[in-house]
Amino acid sequence: MGGIRSGTPLARFCPPSPFFRDNRLHVRRLPFVNACMRAFPGLLLLASGVLDAQGAVTFEAAYIQLDTSSDRPGGEYKNGRLIIHNHSLRSLVGAAYHVPNVNIQGPGWLDDVRFDISAKTEPAVTEEASRVMLQTLLSEQLKLEIHREEKVESAYSMVLAGGALKLHEAPSDAEKITNCSVMKRGELTCSSVSLESFAKFLGSFVGDGSAVRDGTGFKGQYEIHLTWTEGPSGPTLFEALQKQLGLKLQGRKLQIEYIVVDHVERVPLDR
Template sequence: MKRATFQLLACIATCITVINGQQTRPSITFAVSTVKPSQSQGWRLQPTLNGYTAMGVSLFQMIQEAYGIYQPDRLSGGPAWIDASKFDLEAKMEDADVSVYRGLTLEQRHQMLQALLADRFKLVVHHELKEFPAYALVVAKSGPKLHAATLEQTTPDGDIKGITGLVTQSQRGLLAVQGFSMEGLASLLSGYGDVGRKVVDKTGLKGRYDFTLRWAPNDRAITASDASGPSIFTAIQEDLGLKLEPSRTMLDTIVVDHAEKPTEN
């Protein structure tokens, strides 16, 4: 009965009720959470199989992760230290509840991190829609050059990275995927500095596909070996039969109304 009750809570974790402009917290929370000032020279922020781990990150970066908004100009407000002070963070589920956590969607996990920031940083935010330059991902005149994925290669929606498909290789100038949707590709491209804008899927393609994309990154020194490599825009058209067209779109932005530095654990 206890397990059934917890699973029911997992199903309703995405239901957020807005009352007087404030959001209620999700029903599921992390069993253990630690936040402390960081002396690290580098930084890391990533989901784990049972929560989140972060080292040397700012509250600005944690808010980006918690709300899935990674373009800096879509986050504003807050105290002066929001992007200057660095913290280490660990958030974990109880061992007995890890299997339930893995079944949550990316949005449910984001809501748990939002609740943690509200609790530890006294974070209060509100949303505003603003228009931004974007790219529309469309089918090129030559037609798509995509290979349909087999059923065995696809992965269910709501995996730990929130991408509708499996990334088999990801590094500078190389992306290889299996069972990927066009919505997933647009989402992934939106986070690439070589693209630099939000990408919206306008291909009309509803299947899942396997493909490899290679390009010459535009923000590093080009060596003789990759001087002839295509830009990511050219590679998308030549390798995938798709195209990025300049567009504009309304995007959600986060405005920080209040935040406090957390007390040490």
């Protein structure tokens, strides 16, 4: 995976979704709609860290504090400092473990108690390493304990529709930062997005609550623009995927991963 450079603002990854009360991926500032910032992967935290005494990858310096404001959730990564503002624990867990919010189970207050994070970072790091650092931070300061479960469920596998993939790969010199936005209903734009992440994102739009997982096997980063009609006229999401992107959704029984929160503190520990 690629990294980012210091000075990159965080963006909003925001599909309107009936399933998520709060999950926002922020990578680059973009206009957004009121229903914005309910996307599957949560925060995409981009930071660099060090090893602590136990060998865990950590931020150079970081703290979590409660946020009782009514501010809009947001964040920024600039000049080696990561700021996350007013996000729920569900959102943070989703970011740390790269799962949709709907696949996180735990206490009823996961959506209600909100947090700020401030962390000192290095200029570049992979997304995978950033998730490990967030896991460490949540474990240390909120005593987060989780376990994973897999359930066989009716879901969709996103596969090739029979012809060639109708997507452009992201430029080789582009920042490898997933950047997706929903500017209006039925229009989605993503840049530098993997098909694994794109498939999970589509689960917010299929309409029946079913998960979507990538079945193409392609590992690149892509530029995607997709338009469809949610009403009775015009192409449906399923039709648009096939015609515009060369992809289709096949109903299947799939193993879907869940993150179960076994223990977590509502108030961060004293630093």
